[in-house]
Amino acid sequence: MTDxxxxxxxxxxxxxxxxxxxxxxPWKRVPRAVITHGHGDHARxxxxxxWTQADGVPILRKRLGRYVPLDGVAYGExxxxxxxxxxxxxxxxxxxxxxxxxxxxxxxxxxxxxFKRDRDPTCAPFEVVPCDTFVTEATFAYPVYRWPDAAEVxxxxxxxxxxCADAGRPAVLFCYALGKAQRLxxxxxxxxxxxxxxxxxxxxxxxxxxxxxxxxxxxxxVTELGRGADFAGRLVLAPPSxxxxxxxxxxxGASTGFASGWMQIRGNRRRRGYDxxxxxxxxxxxxxxxxxxxxxGARRVLATHGxxxxxxxxxxxxxxxxxxxxxxxxxxxxxxxxxEAAEPND
Amino acid sequence: xxxxxRLFERLDGTTSTNAKVDALADHFRIAExxxxxxxxxxxxxxxxxxxVGAAELRGWLRETTGLAxxxxxxxxxxxxxxxxxxxxxLEAGDPAGRELELSLAELVEGRLLPLxxxxxxxxxxxxxxxxARLPAEHLFLFNKIVTGAFRVGVSQRLLVRGxxxxxxxxEEVLAHRLMGHWEPGADFYRxxxxxxxxxxxxxxxxxxxxxxxxxxxxxxxxxxxxWLAEWKxxxxxxxxxxxxxxTYLWSRGGELMxxxxxxxxxxxxxxxxxxxVDGEILAWDGDGPLDFSVLQKRIGRKAPGPKxxxxxPVALMAYDLLEDRGADLRARPLxxxxxxxxxxxxxVPRTLLSETVVAADWPALAALREEARSRSTEGxxxxxxxxxxxxxxxxxxxxxxxxxxxxxxAVLLYAQPGHGRRSNLFTDYTFAVWDGxxxxxxxxxxxxxxxxxxxxLDRWIRRHTRERFGPVRSVAPELVFELAFEGVxxxxxxxxxxxxxxxxxxxxxxxxxVRDADSLEGLRGLVDG
Numbered sequence: 001m002t003d004x005x006x007x008x009x010x011x012x013x014x015x016x017x018x019x020x021x022x023x024x025x026p027w028k029r030v031p032r033a034v035i036t037h038g039h040g041d042h043a044r045x046x047x048x049x050x051w052t053q054a055d056g057v058p059i060l061r062k063r064l065g066r067y068v069p070l071d072g073v074a075y076g077e078x079x080x081x082x083x084x085x086x087x088x089x090x091x092x093x094x095x096x097x098x099x100x101x102x103x104x105x106x107x108x109x110x111x112x113x114x115f116k117r118d119r120d121p122t123c124a125p126f127e128v129v130p131c132d133t134f135v136t137e138a139t140f141a142y143p144v145y146r147w148p149d150a151a152e153v154x155x156x157x158x159x160x161x162x163x164c165a166d167a168g169r170p171a172v173l174f175c176y177a178l179g180k181a182q183r184l185x186x187x188x189x190x191x192x193x194x195x196x197x198x199x200x201x202x203x204x205x206x207x208x209x210x211x212x213x214x215x216x217x218x219x220x221x222v223t224e225l226g227r228g229a230d231f232a233g234r235l236v237l238a239p240p241s242x243x244x245x246x247x248x249x250x251x252x253g254a255s256t257g258f259a260s261g262w263m264q265i266r267g268n269r270r271r272r273g274y275d276x277x278x279x280x281x282x283x284x285x286x287x288x289x290x291x292x293x294x295x296x297g298a299r300r301v302l303a304t305h306g307x308x309x310x311x312x313x314x315x316x317x318x319x320x321x322x323x324x325x326x327x328x329x330x331x332x333x334x335x336x337x338x339x340e341a342a343e344p345n346d
Numbered sequence: 347x348x349x350x351x352r353l354f355e356r357l358d359g360t361t362s363t364n365a366k367v368d369a370l371a372d373h374f375r376i377a378e379x380x381x382x383x384x385x386x387x388x389x390x391x392x393x394x395x396x397x398v399g400a401a402e403l404r405g406w407l408r409e410t411t412g413l414a415x416x417x418x419x420x421x422x423x424x425x426x427x428x429x430x431x432x433x434x435x436l437e438a439g440d441p442a443g444r445e446l447e448l449s450l451a452e453l454v455e456g457r458l459l460p461l462x463x464x465x466x467x468x469x470x471x472x473x474x475x476x477x478a479r480l481p482a483e484h485l486f487l488f489n490k491i492v493t494g495a496f497r498v499g500v501s502q503r504l505l506v507r508g509x510x511x512x513x514x515x516x517e518e519v520l521a522h523r524l525m526g527h528w529e530p531g532a533d534f535y536r537x538x539x540x541x542x543x544x545x546x547x548x549x550x551x552x553x554x555x556x557x558x559x560x561x562x563x564x565x566x567x568x569x570x571x572x573w574l575a576e577w578k579x580x581x582x583x584x585x586x587x588x589x590x591x592x593t594y595l596w597s598r599g600g601e602l603m604x605x606x607x608x609x610x611x612x613x614x615x616x617x618x619x620x621x622x623v624d625g626e627i628l629a630w631d632g633d634g635p636l637d638f639s640v641l642q643k644r645i646g647r648k649a650p651g652p653k654x655x656x657x658x659p660v661a662l663m664a665y666d667l668l669e670d671r672g673a674d675l676r677a678r679p680l681x682x683x684x685x686x687x688x689x690x691x692x693x694v695p696r697t698l699l700s701e702t703v704v705a706a707d708w709p710a711l712a713a714l715r716e717e718a719r720s721r722s723t724e725g726x727x728x729x730x731x732x733x734x735x736x737x738x739x740x741x742x743x744x745x746x747x748x749x750x751x752x753x754x755x756a757v758l759l760y761a762q763p764g765h766g767r768r769s770n771l772f773t774d775y776t777f778a779v780w781d782g783x784x785x786x787x788x789x790x791x792x793x794x795x796x797x798x799x800x801x802x803l804d805r806w807i808r809r810h811t812r813e814r815f816g817p818v819r820s821v822a823p824e825l826v827f828e829l830a831f832e833g834v835x836x837x838x839x840x841x842x843x844x845x846x847x848x849x850x851x852x853x854x855x856x857x858x859x860v861r862d863a864d865s866l867e868g869l870r871g872l873v874d875g
Contacts, residue, residue, distance in 0.1 A: 143413060144421050144434035255360075266358070266430055266486075267770055270499070271797070275360050287438075310420050317414065 007084075007102050007109040008135065010325055015111065015135070019104045020084035022051075024111050027327075034079065034086065036113025037097035038063055038178060051079055053088045055123075056096025058208045059178065075124065091115035092126030093282050094179030095209055101129050110296065111135040114305075116281065117288040118147055121186045122179070122214045126292075134298035135325065139283040140261050141303070141311035147261065147285045153278050154187035160257060160276055165233035170254040174274065177202045177239045179282050180259055182209040184237065185216035197222045197231070199238035199247070222250075243274075261285070293320065347484050349377055350385055350450045354487055357498050366500060370508020374539075380451035383535035389505050390524060393494035394454070397461050398469050400428065400493065406470050410477060411435045423817050426763055426770055429489030437482040446479035451531075458492065502553075503738045513539035518553075521737050525600060526550035551585040551596040552622060552668050552676065553737040557727060557744035564708045564747065567728065574680060574731050575703040575711055577723040578746055579663050580832075581628035581641055586610065586662060588617040589672075605649055610662055613695040620672030621690060623664050624735075625700070630661035635722040638847065639835050661696045665727075668735055676735040683735070718749045724832060725749045751830035752872060753852055754864045757785055758825045761807045762818045764792065772807045772819070773800055775851075777829060779842075781866040785823055786842045788869060789831065794851030803854075826858040827851050834872040842866055844873060 008015045014026030022032035031048035038059035043052075045064050052060055054072035061070065073079055075098065079086040088098035093114040100111040110131040117126050157173065164171035175181050181202050188196070195218045198206060203221045210216065222236060231251050240258065242248060258274045261281025269277035284292060289311060293301055300321040303311045308324035315322035356369035370389075374382055408418050413435065425431040448457070457476065461469050473492065480488055490496040506524065510517045520538065526549050528534050560567075567573060584603070587594040593614040595603045604611070607627060617623075629640035636658075643658045644650060650658075667687035668676055675683050691697045703726060705711035711726070718725045725748035733743035756777035764773035774792050778785035795803065803825075810822040830852040837845035846869070855862075 142421050142424050143411075143417060143438070144425055144431060146434075146438050264434065265425055265770060267426055270358075271771070273361055275362075307424075310417065314414075314417060 005107060007104055007107055007133070008111070010327070015325075015327070017084065017086075017102055020081040020086060020102065022081065022086075024100050025113065034088075034100055035060065036091065036100060036111065037094055039094070039114065039176075042113065053096045053098040055212055056098070058211065059094075059096060059205070062204055062208065075127075089127045089129050090124035092117060092120060092123060095123045095182070095212055095214070097123060099127070099129055101131065107132050109133045109135065110298075112137055112292075114139070114283055115292070116284050117292065118150060118285075120150070120183055120282070122182045122209060122216075128292065128295045130297050132298060133300045133302065134293060134296050135302045135304060136289065136293065136311075137283065137305045138289065138303040138308045138311045139306040140281065140285055141289055141307040141314075143286045145261060145264055145281075145285045146287055147281055148279055150183070150187055150280060151190060153259075153280045154184065155191060157184065157257070157259070157278055158188060158191040160255070161235045164235075164255045167255075168232045168253075170231035170234050170236060170251040171257065172236045172238055172248070172251050172254045173257045173259060173278075174238055174240045174243055175259040175280075176282075178205050180280065181237045182206060182214060182216060183282070184259060184280070185219065186214060189215060189217050192217070194218075194235070195220055197225070197234050197236040199236070199242050201239050201242075202237055290314075347448055347450055347453055347480075347487070349373060350381065351484050351487055353385065354498060357500055363504065366504050367507045367511060370500070370505060371511035374509055374512035378449065378451070379532035379535045380455075381449050383530040383532060383538075384450045384454050386505065386509070386524070386535065386538065387530035388491065388496045389498065389500050390502055391497065392530075393496065394458060394491065395494060397458055397492055397494065398473060402466065402469070403428070403432075403473070403493065406474055407432050407435065410439070410474055423763070424770055427495075429493050429495060430486055432477075432489045433486035436477050436485050439478065441482065443479055444481050446476070446481075448480075453488070454491070455531075509539065515539055515541065518737055521553040522550065525553060526596070527602065548589045548592065549587060549594040549602070551587050551594070551600075552624075552674075552735070554583065554585065554598050554624070555736045555744060556739040557729075557746040558739055558741045560728065560745040560747040564711070564728065564745075567745070570705060570708050570711060572731055574684065574729045575705070575714075575726050576665070576700045576729070577703065577718065577721060578725045578727045578748065579626045579628055579635075579700075580638060580722075580724050581626040581663070582645070584625060584627050584662070585668070586614055586617075586621075586623045586625065587669075588614050588621045588623075589619055591619060606644070606647065607660055608650070609655065609696055610660065613662075613697055616694040617690065618671065620669060622667070622669035623662070623687070623691065623697075624666040624668055625662045625664040625697075627660050628663050629658055630663075630696075630698075631659050637722075637835055639837070639845075661698055663698050663700050664691050665700050666735060678734065679732040680729055680735070681731045715747065715749055719833070751832055751848075751852075752834075753828050753830050754779065754788075754846075754869060755826050755828050755855055755858055755862060756789065757823045757860050757863045758821060758827060759785060759787055759823060760818050760820050761803075771800060771804045773804075775827075777827060777849075778823070779864045779866050779869060781842070785863075786866055788840070788842045788844065788866070789829055789846045789849035791827075791829055791849045791851050794830075795854065799854060823860055826855040826860060826863050828853050828855050834869055836873055842869075844869055 008017050013023060013028035013030050015024040022034055023030045024034050025036055025042040026033050027044055029046040033047035033050050035043045035050055035052040038056050043060055043063060050068060050070040051073060054074050057072035073088055075090055076087055085103040087101045089101055091097040091099045091113050093116055097113060099113060102109045108131040110129045114137050115126055161171045175184060185196060198219050198221055200221060206219055255275045257276035257278055259278040259280040261283055262268045263277030264279045301315055302323055302325040304325045304327040312322040312324050353369055353373040357366050360366060408415055422431045457472055461472060506517050506520045509520050523538050526547055583598040585596040593611045595607060597603055629636035640658045664687055667683045670686050688699050691699060703714055705714055715726050728745040728747055730743040756779050758775055759778045760776035761772040762774045763770060776787050777789045778787045807821050811819040812822060813820045829849050831849040832847040834844050834846050
């Protein structure tokens with residue numbers, strides 16, 4: 001991106017806005033960072049000052065430290081930058097996730113961050129923000145990714161939990177600690193009132209969601225049950241990194257599941273060795289990507305994350321100027337799992 | 347189809363062996379005989395051949411889904427499985443009208459088998475109609491059946507256990523009845539699970555008994571005198587069935603290899619009726635074994651001509667006698683079977699008795715084992731002399747005790763995605779060694795890394811890709827791996843002029859730099875013979 005009209009440039013620290021002198025989700029230390037959401041590959045430590053959506057403030061404090069210089073802003077409220085107008089808009093990804101809208105001299109760029117269009121009771125729904133240039137994620141940019149209804153997936157999870165209970169087995173469901181766990185706890189509330197057990201890495205994050213007023217099933221930390229506890233028939237949520245660890249040994253005879261968009265592909269389900277895969281993603285599926293790009297009316301699209309080549313070629317064939325943007329955001333599923341499972345286990 | 351889909355879901359949804367057996371047993375208890383017969387057919391890895399071609403199927407899919415050809419191919423490359431890609435794309439279609447409920451037998455016998463004789467337009471009409479009308483959750487299975495690539499991670503042994511649990515018929519009996527040729531259908535299934543086996547098929551082989559790798563010191567096996575040691579040959583394991591004046595040659599995979607080895611079929615005429623020999627087909631001239639590459643010329647050749655019969659002669663190395671004068675010998679001790687075997691094959695052309703390797707104690711046997719390579723074998727087989735001939739791979743009585751492999755340090759040059767459950771990971775690697783200042787590819791390897799290493803390497807490959815050629819990526823030559831392999835033979839087909847046998851990754855040599863990798867010259871020095 002060398003064009004002079006660019007509101008954002010790719011530098012080796014991240015996406016930089018020269019007109020406003022700030023970065024969006026930078027990966028190296030910079031003075032001013034606007035953060036789209038709290039996942040590890042977007043919110044990195046060491047920035048001079050952070051801005052993020054107000055609901056995301058406790059998440060960033062939890063992940064980056066209690067005393068980081070951080071301001072929360074409401075959706076739609078301008079950030080205190082001179083010369084450019086910067087506002088945050090719901091991205092529907094997780095609690096406090098935002099698209100960053102940058103307006104300068106009549107031009108409008110929007111950085112989607114991670115986003116989804118599917119219904120999610122744990123965060124504000126995605127807002128279509130008209131723009132000239134749309135910087136979109138492309139994590140699941142293949143036509144084979146089409147998400148089933150989350151309520152239906154939760155019904156499947158509940159059915160599996162019941163099967164395990166009938167067989168006297170624990171059901172351990174792996175999912176990312178931030179976002180996915182809370183979404184499951186909220187969706188499952190339609191089917192049961194039973195308590196769910198949490199891996200330590202999830203406890204504080206679930207509390208943050210509760211404090212934000214998100215209705216979820218009652219939860220308790222696994223550690224509260226003490227040694228020798230009986231886990232038969234219990235549903236346990238844990239980050240993927242806990243799989244195969246010593247921590248797992250206590251769940252004798254457990255059936256294991258994984259909730260992720262990657263579970264759409266049978267090869268992923270099988271090679272990870274989980275008993276069950278549940279297709280539940282906080283990213284946009286293919287139809288959502290295409291629809292969103294259409295709706296925001298952008299003349300130009302820059303694609304980050306994952307499968308940018310496919311999306312870029314598709315858009316070009318459909319008359320949209322498009323280019324890939326090389327960022328280190330969740331390049332592949334493993335990175336995402338690692339980033340999100342890298343939660344301090346406290 | 348619903349019951350079969352439910353079975354598939356249960357098999358696919360667990361990694362527990364017992365849960366799979368239970369799912370199979372539950373299915374066979376309730377399934378109609380005709381459906382059960384087809385379920386056995388597909389679950390035992392058999393395929394409906396020559397229904398539709400993969401290329402025409404892809405064409406219909408592109409038409410039906412309306413995707414640009416490149417986008418379809420990208421999706422396929424990402425998913426790695428045609429049937430699954432098709433199902434994922436087709437599920438996106440109109441949900442209305444997906445109410446066609448067919449039983450498995452109705453689907454296969456009523457809709458699919460007639461496709462064989464039909465013209466392309468008729469084939470297209472049937473398949474695309476089923477795509478539009480079958481319930482979305484059945485599309486994957488349907489596609490698997492149509493593309494003839496049905497694999498669900500159920501071994502023959504699990505299938506047999508499930509059938510045994512449902513029918514009460516013994517596992518060995520079921521396994522035997524599943525061998526050979528049969529036409530699936532209600533009658534077949536009724537015979538399969540019937541308590542007594544009235545009409546034995548004269549071509550039917552016995553289930554193969556397989557050895558397990560010996561990983562501990564052989565001293566743990568007890569006294570060396572209780573064991574038969576013989577060379578572990580590397581050819582095509584086969585069962586030669588001679589009954590009612592006819593000869594049937596079976597591969598371990600259950601393929602009838604009739605016509606492929608006419609000299610062995612001719613030689614078998616010297617055997618009495620009711621004889622079944624377990625052995626190994628080897629490339630062999632009057633004096634001894636020929637290189638494996640000679641045997642390769644015969645593999646897959648359905649009707650070898652006179653020239654190939656002359657230049658690539660074969661022999662049967664006989665290991666065991668499973669049936670003698672029509673009587674099943676498998677329960678008798680090995681020492682007895684071997685004695686009878688020696689008598690029966692005496693004087694039969696092109697049939698060799700596997701040599702017994704005799705040693706006073708284990709260390710002496712271990713020393714003999716070191717000769718394995720010079721004898722063109724892979725090591726020793728150890729078989730307990732008083733053991734019966736079992737079914738499948740059961741640990742305890744048969745061991746393969748291979749010699750340590752050769753190793754070399756090679757540089758990763760290319761990678762491509764694997765298949766099946768590794769379809770979206772880069773797991774197929776090409777390695778190179780130095781030829782002067784150039785790196786020349788010498789081996790492809792698919793296995794040897796653990797899951798964590800595979801995923802780490804996958805990420806590395808994605809970030810260090812230099813060029814893409816279809817699914818293949820060339821990567822920066824930076825990583826060194828130690829490869830284990832069984833031997834080297836000259837190969838004009840390879841740029842390096844040599845091919846290595848059974849290469850696999852021994853370990854990731856993070857301690858070595860690219861310059862430390864081995865040279866082609868060293869590899870040439872290992873060429874057999």
